[in-house]
Structure formats: C-alpha cells, structure tokens
Amino acid sequence: MTIAAGIDVGSSAVKVAMIIGDEVLALHSERIRRRELRKVINDAYSIALGMANVKESDLAYVATTGEGELVEFRRGHFYGMTTHARGAIHLLPETRAVLDIGALHARAIQMDDRSRVLNYRMTSQCASGSGQFLENVARYLGIALEEVGPLSLQGDAPETVSSICAVLAETDVINMVSRGIKPADILKGIHISMAGRYVKLLRASGNATDVAITGGLASDVGLVEALRENCADLRFHTHPDSTYAGAIGAAFWGAYRHRVLESRKAS
Amino acid sequence: MACTESECVADCVRRAETLAFADPPPHSIGYMPIYVPRELIHAAGLLPAGLYGGGDRLEIIRGDAYFQSYICRIPRSTIELALSGHLDRLDGMLFPSICDVIRNLSGMWQMLFPDRYVRYIDVPQNFDPAVGGRFWRHELETLRRDMERIAGRPIDDEALRNSIAVYNENRAAIRELYAQRSRAPWRFPLSEAYLVLRAGNSVPPEEHTALIRDYIRGAENDLSRREMDQSRVVLAGMFCEQPPHGLLVTLERAGCAVVDDDLFLGMRWIQGDIPLDGDPLQNLVDAYLTASATTASRYSPEGHRAKWLLESYRRNEAEGVIFCAPSFCDPALLEQPMLVAALDRAGIPHTEFKYSEDTGQFAVIREQAGTFSDSIRLWSAS
Numbered sequence: 001m002t003i004a005a006g007i008d009v010g011s012s013a014v015k016v017a018m019i020i021g022d023e024v025l026a027l028h029s030e031r032i033r034r035r036e037l038r039k040v041i042n043d044a045y046s047i048a049l050g051m052a053n054v055k056e057s058d059l060a061y062v063a064t065t066g067e068g069e070l071v072e073f074r075r076g077h078f079y080g081m082t083t084h085a086r087g088a089i090h091l092l093p094e095t096r097a098v099l100d101i102g103a104l105h106a107r108a109i110q111m112d113d114r115s116r117v118l119n120y121r122m123t124s125q126c127a128s129g130s131g132q133f134l135e136n137v138a139r140y141l142g143i144a145l146e147e148v149g150p151l152s153l154q155g156d157a158p159e160t161v162s163s164i165c166a167v168l169a170e171t172d173v174i175n176m177v178s179r180g181i182k183p184a185d186i187l188k189g190i191h192i193s194m195a196g197r198y199v200k201l202l203r204a205s206g207n208a209t210d211v212a213i214t215g216g217l218a219s220d221v222g223l224v225e226a227l228r229e230n231c232a233d234l235r236f237h238t239h240p241d242s243t244y245a246g247a248i249g250a251a252f253w254g255a256y257r258h259r260v261l262e263s264r265k266a267s
Numbered sequence: 268m269a270c271t272e273s274e275c276v277a278d279c280v281r282r283a284e285t286l287a288f289a290d291p292p293p294h295s296i297g298y299m300p301i302y303v304p305r306e307l308i309h310a311a312g313l314l315p316a317g318l319y320g321g322g323d324r325l326e327i328i329r330g331d332a333y334f335q336s337y338i339c340r341i342p343r344s345t346i347e348l349a350l351s352g353h354l355d356r357l358d359g360m361l362f363p364s365i366c367d368v369i370r371n372l373s374g375m376w377q378m379l380f381p382d383r384y385v386r387y388i389d390v391p392q393n394f395d396p397a398v399g400g401r402f403w404r405h406e407l408e409t410l411r412r413d414m415e416r417i418a419g420r421p422i423d424d425e426a427l428r429n430s431i432a433v434y435n436e437n438r439a440a441i442r443e444l445y446a447q448r449s450r451a452p453w454r455f456p457l458s459e460a461y462l463v464l465r466a467g468n469s470v471p472p473e474e475h476t477a478l479i480r481d482y483i484r485g486a487e488n489d490l491s492r493r494e495m496d497q498s499r500v501v502l503a504g505m506f507c508e509q510p511p512h513g514l515l516v517t518l519e520r521a522g523c524a525v526v527d528d529d530l531f532l533g534m535r536w537i538q539g540d541i542p543l544d545g546d547p548l549q550n551l552v553d554a555y556l557t558a559s560a561t562t563a564s565r566y567s568p569e570g571h572r573a574k575w576l577l578e579s580y581r582r583n584e585a586e587g588v589i590f591c592a593p594s595f596c597d598p599a600l601l602e603q604p605m606l607v608a609a610l611d612r613a614g615i616p617h618t619e620f621k622y623s624e625d626t627g628q629f630a631v632i633r634e635q636a637g638t639f640s641d642s643i644r645l646w647s648a649s
Contacts, residue, residue: 061496074495079641117638
C-alpha cells in the first residue's frame, strides 16, 4: 500500500501527516514561534516519520500545501483549498462544505462527495477574524491560547466588537479591559463577531448545510459554539484532527498522484 | 572557463540589475520587441541591445506624461529609461512593428532625441516573395546602409554570412534550452531560463550562446535537482512586455511546469537555421517570409491563428495553457478570444490573467495558477 506524507506549512504552525492506504499513520505539528522555518519543517517531518515508524525511503510521495514551496524535498505541491477539501472528506465524510480558519485567512469552500472544489470565498488580507488576531487578544488579556475557547463558553454577557478591522477590534478590547469587562464576555463577543463573518463567507460560497471546520481554529470550542449559535440552519462539524486537514489532504492527494504517475509509467 | 548554472544565473541577475550593456563594443543599437534582423547590426560591428522595458524596479516619473492610462507599461518605462539617461550609450533605436503604441513611440523618439538615429522597422505582412519579399529586401538594404553609416564601415557579404552563422548558433542553443526544459522542467526552471535568455539582450551573441550552453551543462550536472510532480503548461501572450520575474517564480511554486512560452520571441523568431550560401541578404528575406514564428503581431490567414499554440501543446505534451498577457496589450488580448475558442474546441484546459511588468502582488495569480494546476493533475481524467 502507498505510504505518503503531507506537510502543511501554515503561518503559525507546521503540520505533518503520514498515511498508508486509507489510514492515517501519524500526525504531528510544531509551532513556528520565530524559529527558522526550514528547521521547524525538518523537525516536524522527522518526528512524524518516527511516530509512523517509517523511513524516508518508504514514502512514495511527499506532498506539501500552504507555504510548502519551502520544502525542498517535496515531490509535489497542492493548493490549500484542494487539500482542506480532501482532508475534510476523510475526517468528516458527511460534510459538503469546509470552513478553513487559519492564522491569517479564513476560507469557505463548497465541494462534492469526491472533495472536488465547486466554489469558494476567502477573507481579504485584513487580519480581523483570523487566528493571529485571536492570539493577539489572548496576549492582551494575559491568558493562554488554549484557555480562549473554554473561557469564552463561560461568557454570559458578550460585548460587541468591531467585525471589520483588527486594529479597531484590538482598540475595543483594550477599552473593555479598562472598563472592567470580564475576559469571558470579551472573548465571547469576539467569537460572535468572527462567527458572523464566517457565516457570511459560507453563504456567499454556496448552500451546503453540513460544514467541516478545519484549520487551527477548529479546536477553539468557543468559536465553534458561537458558529452554532449564530446560524441554526447550518450544521458545523469538527473532528479531533481537524487542524491537520490540510496535511492529511495533501498526503492523500500525493498518494493518488503517485498511483497515477506509476500507472502512466507502466503503460 | 565554464561556470555552474547558479553562477550563470547570478551573472544574468547582475546584468539585469545594473542594466549593463556588456563590455561594450564602441557602438550599439537598441531595439524594441519583437523581431529585428540583428544579423545586420552585428555584421556592422555594432551590439544589438534588446530593450524589453524597465522591469519592476524602475519608478516611472516622466514616462507617464507621454501615454494615456489605458496604454501598456512598456512604452512609458522605455521613455523613462531614455529620459533618465540609461540609454545614452545607444547610437540608435529600432522600433519594429508590434502595435500602434510602439509605432507612435518611434515618432516620439524622433522628436525627443532629434540627434539620434531612429528607424521604424515596417515588417511585411504579405508573405508573397514578389510583394512582401521585395518590400522587405528594400527595407533591409536601407537598414544595411544605415548601419554602415553609423559603424563607419561597409558590411560585406562575408561579414553578414558570419553574423548569420553566429545567430544560427545562438538560436540553436536557445532551441536546445527549450527542448531540455520540455524534457525535464524541474531541472531547467523557467525562472532561471528566463534570466539566461534575458541576458542575451545586453551581451554579444557569441557570449550569450556560451552562457546558455554553460547553464545547460551546469543544470544537467546538478544532481540536487529532483523530479517534481507539476502540471505541464504552455504560457502564451508575453511576446512583448515581459512579466516580472516574481510572476514566473509564482507560477512554478503554484505547481506549474512551463514547458513552452513566447517570452523573448524575437530571439527565436526565425525557426531553424538561415542558409549561409548564396546572397546573405536574400537569405534573411527568405527566412522572414518562410520561417517566422507565429504571433499576434504577424498576419496569419483565418483559421491559422491557433496552429502554433496547438502544435506547441501537443509537441511538448502539455496539459494546459495559461494566457498571461500584459494589461492593455492590444495584439495579445485581441488574439486571445480566437485562441481560447480553438482550445475549447480541442478540449484543452486553460486559464487567463493579466500582468504588467511592475506587478508586485502575486497572491491572486498564485491562487489562480495553483487551483488550475490542481484541477489538471487531480481532475483532468474525470
């Protein structure tokens, strides 16, 4: 069976997936945190190889996605939408749309049952409503990133935050802190604001009702809850490995391409 | 001494960045894209210097005053280069017939630089030897006399034959580079090959031929270059104003292996070798009539317009075509619908976008090229 690797180089983390046939063998991610990116990629790749207990020579195809052009040992590169759609179908087969929320961008993707991308919408270059923005807010509030979601769930009087501009939103947050608003209510307000933007993206991209959330913010339970509250007619699905959807999708597409290229060679 | 491919490329970048016109022969003649008979300039002992705009590092201050906003960028950056003194070393300028804008530029040049040699090269659009051939011979005879006057020496037939042989060698080296790229695009990426070709605009052809051969040898011997799984695409529409280098890098990073293109088409305008025996001037005339490349600036009968593109697609075993034309380029953009229709009839995947030589943001192009490449590799058989 084909063994393949997928490497998703994001703006804040590198995610690696190892697959064999239809199964995921290993998943590993490394935060970048001002480290030399090539070293982070190589470290994450080596650790994932070890976790999967495979040698580099066992790999039929190393596929990249995201900013993966920096991976010199790649065989092929796939665009982020393609890989997130494929990863979402693997993790959550009932879904027909993807909401990929990363550190810098969010994308709404409509797809068919084979993960073929039918339509998509992306946020602009503005950082508002991105993972990076949420990280900044966590820093202002002096809380760990992992606490953001659970704390937001405790909010019972969410404060309205600008949904247009990260700079204005950050100013809002500073004002709220000085007004003594509870961090839980601040975070809940931010999540509601972000969820509103994502739902608009989804509606503009198409009308699928089962939506897989992928990307780094898929693990933010507060955001997922805000999405569900914000939009009752859409069903939002998450998976424990949703943050690896890009890497998993890249690995599966790499394995597919390997089979295509081998059959071409044989014929 | 032969250099490695990375040294060759670094040398090309240095030349491009400094706009250095070589260790100059005493005189040089500038020319705009696409085709001029460089053999005649070379035979006079002059350096033919190709001007393909100011690229993405030239700030246009005065050039914009000469053209409306709906005109492409290459004429305004060329004017800017001239007005800022970058072209002072040229003894003259040739403006071949590409489009109305370049025709007008030749007139503006005559008014701006009345003491310099300027000539509009009106290439024939009739390929009957008795009509277009006679006209073109007359043009070349005039150009020959002009070059003789500037160089201060006659161009005898032997010198012209020698120059034809030099350019035959140069074209052969370029053909080899394209053939190698088509065979193994990961070994000869367009982002490097483009720089190697571009250097040919500012160095003598003999030196350029050696540079191309050094690059090919170096890249062939570089075992660190790994085979990549990319979509094989043909680029079309870039025969005049050149794209910024970053755009070519972006296309390759997005998963496209460019196996053929129409960049610097003038360098490959004559398809094959020009004979060396007989009357060399007539050989130049005949080569233009019978062995010219096909492009939007050259007349082709109805139905023949897309022939070159379909042939290139098949010969290079391409999987798709990217129309990548400069904004406001009349020839490229007016031809595009006919080419698109022909590709649609043949069931060939294609995508389109525009650029200007100073385009600096590639995110949208990267997205478009990336999804195009993925769709070819993952869905073309379904």
